Amino acid sequence: MNCSGCGAPLALNQPLCPACGLHNAVDLLAIGEYRVLAERSRLQCPNGCGDLQLLQLGAGLDLAAGFCPQCKGLQFAPGAVQRAVDRVARQAREINRERICTILHQRVSQASGRYRSCPVCRLAMDRRAYSPNIALLIDECPRHGTWLDAGKFTVLVEWLEAGGAQQAQEQADNIQRLDQAIGHAPRQPRRRVAPLTVLRIVLAGAALKGLATGDFIPLVVLTLIIGLGWRWLR
Numbered sequence: 001m002n003c004s005g006c007g008a009p010l011a012l013n014q015p016l017c018p019a020c021g022l023h024n025a026v027d028l029l030a031i032g033e034y035r036v037l038a039e040r041s042r043l044q045c046p047n048g049c050g051d052l053q054l055l056q057l058g059a060g061l062d063l064a065a066g067f068c069p070q071c072k073g074l075q076f077a078p079g080a081v082q083r084a085v086d087r088v089a090r091q092a093r094e095i096n097r098e099r100i101c102t103i104l105h106q107r108v109s110q111a112s113g114r115y116r117s118c119p120v121c122r123l124a125m126d127r128r129a130y131s132p133n134i135a136l137l138i139d140e141c142p143r144h145g146t147w148l149d150a151g152k153f154t155v156l157v158e159w160l161e162a163g164g165a166q167q168a169q170e171q172a173d174n175i176q177r178l179d180q181a182i183g184h185a186p187r188q189p190r191r192r193v194a195p196l197t198v199l200r201i202v203l204a205g206a207a208l209k210g211l212a213t214g215d216f217i218p219l220v221v222l223t224l225i226i227g228l229g230w231r232w233l234r
């Protein structure tokens, strides 16, 4: 990936160009083909930058998306992120475990920050992990789709290209095989009421009676017995 300003090579996790200082829209660079449908729209950036641009994403995607020219975040219609990522990512030929590990540990931030409002309806969006296999936090409005902060789309693409989906499938298969090998765990036998529990209840009754008649010494003794009995029996 190269800087869209000066052409200098860019590290994947470095949207800021070290040569010219341009904040590159790495996700748009990853998507490749797109055109601006409208410079402004009624969609608002959830980071408070103002109006989002409307883009037509190319490369056979036939998808419109909101794009913030300031913070470089992207707004997708419901279900559109997965379609776009699947289309943009090159098919992984093998599982690159080292690369996946690096992506999960260095690129997937756990910091959750504050809840933000949907670019369309302005209600607070839900925040969740993108999938059980990659804990990339995304913001989602159930009605209006998904907001991805700058760089998150690229992380998803990188993860797929490194074979993340295949690795997840492999892990699911392993768990299933293990389950089958172990079989169902034997049922726990029903617990009987221990005779000493009955004794404790009787003692507690006696203690209460002592309390009712104002007789404190048996009350203290019985409380001690109950307390100690409890420890021994657990």
Ligand SMILES: [Zn+2]
Binding pocket: 003, 004, 005, 006, 007, 008, 017, 018, 019, 020, 021, 022
């Ligand atoms: Zn540059």
Ligand SMILES: [Zn+2]
Binding pocket: 045, 046, 047, 048, 049, 050, 068, 069, 070, 071, 072, 073
């Ligand atoms: Zn913004």
Ligand SMILES: [Zn+2]
Binding pocket: 118, 119, 120, 121, 122, 123, 141, 142, 143, 144, 145
């Ligand atoms: Zn909404």
